[in-house]
Amino acid sequence: MDILKVLSRATKNKRASATRPSKFPSAGSTETPQLYHDATEDARGKKRKRGGGKTEEQAHDGRDGDDGHDGEALDFFAPKPPKTKAKSQRPYVAEAAQTDTSPPARTSATPPELLEEGECRRILQSHRLKVTLLPRTNPIAVKAKVKKAKKNKATKEASTKAEFRQIFPQPLSSFSDLRKTYSISGRVAENLAQQGYQIPTEVQMGSLPLLLQPQLALGKDAARDLATSTEGPQINLLSVAPTGSGKTLAFLIPVVNQAIQRRRKGATDDGHSLDAIIVAPTKELASQIVNEAKKLSLGTGIRVVGMRKGMRVAGTQDDVQESDREQDEDGNDDPHKPGRQQPVTKADILISTPGLLLSSISSREENVHLPTVRTLVLDEADVLLDPLFRDQTFGIWNACTRPELTVTLWSATMGSNIENLASSTIQSRRQRLGLKKEFRTVRLVVGLKDSAIPNITHHLTYAATEPGKLLALRQLLHPTAGTSSGNQSLRPPFLVFTQTIPRAVALHSELLYDISAQAGGSSRIAVLHSDLSDSSRDSVMTRFRNGEIWILITTDILSRGVDFRGVNGVVNYDVPNSGAAYIHRVGRTGRAGRDGGVAVTFYTKEDIPYVKNVANIIAASEKQAGKPPSEASMQKWFLDALPNPSKEEKKQLKKHGVEARRGGLSKGNTTKDKGSRRSKMLISTRSGYERRLEHNRKGAIQGSKRREKEEMEADHDSGKGSEFTGFN
Numbered sequence: 130m131d132i133l134k135v136l137s138r139a140t141k142n143k144r145a146s147a148t149r150p151s152k153f154p155s156a157g158s159t160e161t162p163q164l165y166h167d168a169t170e171d172a173r174g175k176k177r178k179r180g181g182g183k184t185e186e187q188a189h190d191g192r193d194g195d196d197g198h199d200g201e202a203l204d205f206f207a208p209k210p211p212k213t214k215a216k217s218q219r220p221y222v223a224e225a226a227q228t229d230t231s232p233p234a235r236t237s238a239t240p241p242e243l244l245e246e247g248e249c250r251r252i253l254q255s256h257r258l259k260v261t262l263l264p265r266t267n268p269i270a271v272k273a274k275v276k277k278a279k280k281n282k283a284t285k286e287a288s289t290k291a292e293f294r295q296i297f298p299q300p301l302s303s304f305s306d307l308r309k310t311y312s313i314s315g316r317v318a319e320n321l322a323q324q325g326y327q328i329p330t331e332v333q334m335g336s337l338p339l340l341l342q343p344q345l346a347l348g349k350d351a352a353r354d355l356a357t358s359t360e361g362p363q364i365n366l367l368s369v370a371p372t373g374s375g376k377t378l379a380f381l382i383p384v385v386n387q388a389i390q391r392r393r394k395g396a397t398d399d400g401h402s403l404d405a406i407i408v409a410p411t412k413e414l415a416s417q418i419v420n421e422a423k424k425l426s427l428g429t430g431i432r433v434v435g436m437r438k439g440m441r442v443a444g445t446q447d448d449v450q451e452s453d454r455e456q457d458e459d460g461n462d463d464p465h466k467p468g469r470q471q472p473v474t475k476a477d478i479l480i481s482t483p484g485l486l487l488s489s490i491s492s493r494e495e496n497v498h499l500p501t502v503r504t505l506v507l508d509e510a511d512v513l514l515d516p517l518f519r520d521q522t523f524g525i526w527n528a529c530t531r532p533e534l535t536v537t538l539w540s541a542t543m544g545s546n547i548e549n550l551a552s553s554t555i556q557s558r559r560q561r562l563g564l565k566k567e568f569r570t571v572r573l574v575v576g577l578k579d580s581a582i583p584n585i586t587h588h589l590t591y592a593a594t595e596p597g598k599l600l601a602l603r604q605l606l607h608p609t610a611g612t613s614s615g616n617q618s619l620r621p622p623f624l625v626f627t628q629t630i631p632r633a634v635a636l637h638s639e640l641l642y643d644i645s646a647q648a649g650g651s652s653r654i655a656v657l658h659s660d661l662s663d664s665s666r667d668s669v670m671t672r673f674r675n676g677e678i679w680i681l682i683t684t685d686i687l688s689r690g691v692d693f694r695g696v697n698g699v700v701n702y703d704v705p706n707s708g709a710a711y712i713h714r715v716g717r718t719g720r721a722g723r724d725g726g727v728a729v730t731f732y733t734k735e736d737i738p739y740v741k742n743v744a745n746i747i748a749a750s751e752k753q754a755g756k757p758p759s760e761a762s763m764q765k766w767f768l769d770a771l772p773n774p775s776k777e778e779k780k781q782l783k784k785h786g787v788e789a790r791r792g793g794l795s796k797g798n799t800t801k802d803k804g805s806r807r808s809k810m811l812i813s814t815r816s817g818y819e820r821r822l823e824h825n826r827k828g829a830i831q832g833s834k835r836r837e838k839e840e841m842e843a844d845h846d847s848g849k850g851s852e853f854t855g856f857n
């Protein structure tokens with residue numbers, strides 16, 4: 130069924146459909162997951178082509194074959210092939226599954242094949258990767274010292290460079306090198322091959338060698354001053370890479386590989402001891418990471434656990450033994466058995482939101498320490514270190530008492546304040562624990578820092594008023610309902626972001642009957658926010674991933690990290706609270722290098738003071754994409770005309786959103802402040818359909834009253850009403 134035909138049955142505007150882009154993220158094909166793959170000579174002197182020289186079929190999705198997690202890439206518009214046929218269409222996967230395609234690991238006797246430094250430098254630059262070794266001392270102090278001591282600009286730059294040293298580590302050119310050069314577990318290499326990963330994305334190119342074998346990646350000279358743990362030299366990493374660029378895999382591969390190595394060495398009797406903690410800000414993101422980690426560690430014996438309410442974490446060795454006792458006595462570890470305390474959960478890798486984990490480890494009589502944890506991963510680190518989550522994150526960080534803890538921080542946006550906070554926390558932890566050894570911190574930046582992905586199209590649309598936004602959204606929903614302005618169209622599935630939960634709920638009710646019954650009606654549109662129960666949230670997520678829901682209205686809860694691979698577009702129904710929020714929201718489309726994603730942002734008169742941030746980000750993204758200034762949607766005159774919000778305004782916006790929109794719900798016709806600026810910003814809680822029905826009903830009542838009155842008047846005029854008809 131072609132949803133566009135169904136959605137636009139009432140209208141036939143060919144012009145509008147002609148403006149639709151021919152490629153969509155939901156079409157599922159992309160030549161390469163890399164965003165910056167400028168033509169360059171590769172290490173062996175061959176030209177590297179976009180797609181890595183793979184055949185068209187193999188290049189599908191940047192991977193080869195089945196991804197294993199949510200089935201095939203979402204294509205809502207193609208007829209679904211029968212299951213057996215789908216299998217036969219992917220012979221490559223079947224083969225990969227049957228045979229161990231992973232090359233043998235390098236033995237210590239074989240020297241690794243490494244690139245010359247000049248070659249590394251060229252490849253890193255052509256992929257816009259910048260790697261910096263951060264100073265040993267607190268970076269804030271270094272910056273202050275440099276600023277104070279050197280007046281001369283050139284010397285100032287020179288001393289900054291000496292402290293923040295740019296380095297050129299080995300890049301990862303293909304996933305097969307993970308085994309050949311960096312000796313990762315054969316099982317992990319197989320799992321990667323089965324999921325079809327072949328060409329690493331930029332963040333994987335830059336971070337994997339550094340995290341797997343820093344000494345090899347940096348070369349002996351540069352690695353000389355790295356501190357060494359029992360596992361060899363280690364580093365902490367701050368990684369800033371675009372949305373949808375594969376950061377999850379970049380932090381999971383080293384974590385899973387490290388846990389396997391520890392199990393091999395038999396650190397505990399049954400091999401399970403908490404080795405790594407991954408923290409993510411939302412439940413949805415945490416459970417997505419659990420899925421990815423489980424796929425990667427399939428068949429390795431590694432236990433990946435997603436934190437749940439009431440779960441007790443095995444921290445100390447005593448906990449591990451207690452857990453063994455509990456399980457032995459009962460013969461099983463049923464946590465739901467009445468009258469018994471939750472058993473201590475044993476895991477190699479634990480994935481959690483900060484609140485859940487902290488409440489678990491601080492609810493015991495004594496705070497639990499987690500001395501076995503060797504790696505702490507903070508995904509969406511800038512949010513986790515934001516005041517909202519900061520105390521919880523530091524609580525977990527402090528509970529990881531192992532001296533040789535390595536920390537990796539990941540996000541598409543990381544301001545220098547967050548970077549400084551992370552670096553100074555690493556430094557102060559070292560001093561607090563009196564550690565002599567120090568793991569250096571490396572910063573990896575992919576592309577332009579804090580910018581939106583260049584492979585999507587942005588539209589900043591002036592809708593003047595709230596009703597104007599609703600009208601504009603309906604225009605997107607019914608793309609062929611033509612307008613004289615050659616309006617853009619948005620093909621489902623897409624996400625709609627609002628500022629608050631009440632507004633998301635209200636917008637959902639408003640649009641509930643906008644999709645025709647033939648196309649699935651109200652079941653195609655859903656709302657997801659944090660006031661819903663966990664099971665409702667899970668169900669909406671699953672139905673959206675399966676393609677049953679086409680339009681998902683939500684709040685910023687889904688703006689970070691969540692990977693819906695085939696999302697064609699994002700609508701910012703309400704202007705985002707910050708530049709970072711914009712980058713993350715629009716990053717839900719155009720994942721893994723897919724072209725054709727569209728991001729539409731509506732703004733009203735009330736938003737004008739705040740849209741400059743968004744406009745600047747769009748301008749930078751278009752510049753990165755190589756759009757000539759004449760074709761850019763953000764023209765200079767427009768950017769100049771927009772007011773610059775003050776620091777205080779930005780702070781308030783980030784905290785509370787646009788003031789006038791904070792309420793969110795219209796209480797019908799009886800709002801006290803009817804006609805006020807605030808009431809004009811409200812969304813009705815009833816659907817357009819229900820309001821039309823109500824309107825018709827009122828009209829009918831009024832009409833019938835009018836007719837009755839007219840008849841009475843007519844009777845009165847004709848003298849009919851005064852005729853005496855007798856006492857009976």
Ligand SMILES: Nc1ncnc2c1ncn2[C@@H]1O[C@H](COP(=O)(O)OP(=O)(O)OP(=O)(O)O)[C@@H](O)[C@H]1O
Nearest residue numbers: 162191328329330372373374375376377690692721
């Ligand atoms: N090397 C690769 N080749 C092809 N696809 C990849 C590769 N690495 C990751 N992907 C896919 O890219 C998508 C996005 O990955 P991921 O969710 O890790 O992005 P991210 O960088 O964490 O994004 P965000 O900043 O939004 O959290 C996923 O569907 C993942 O399977």
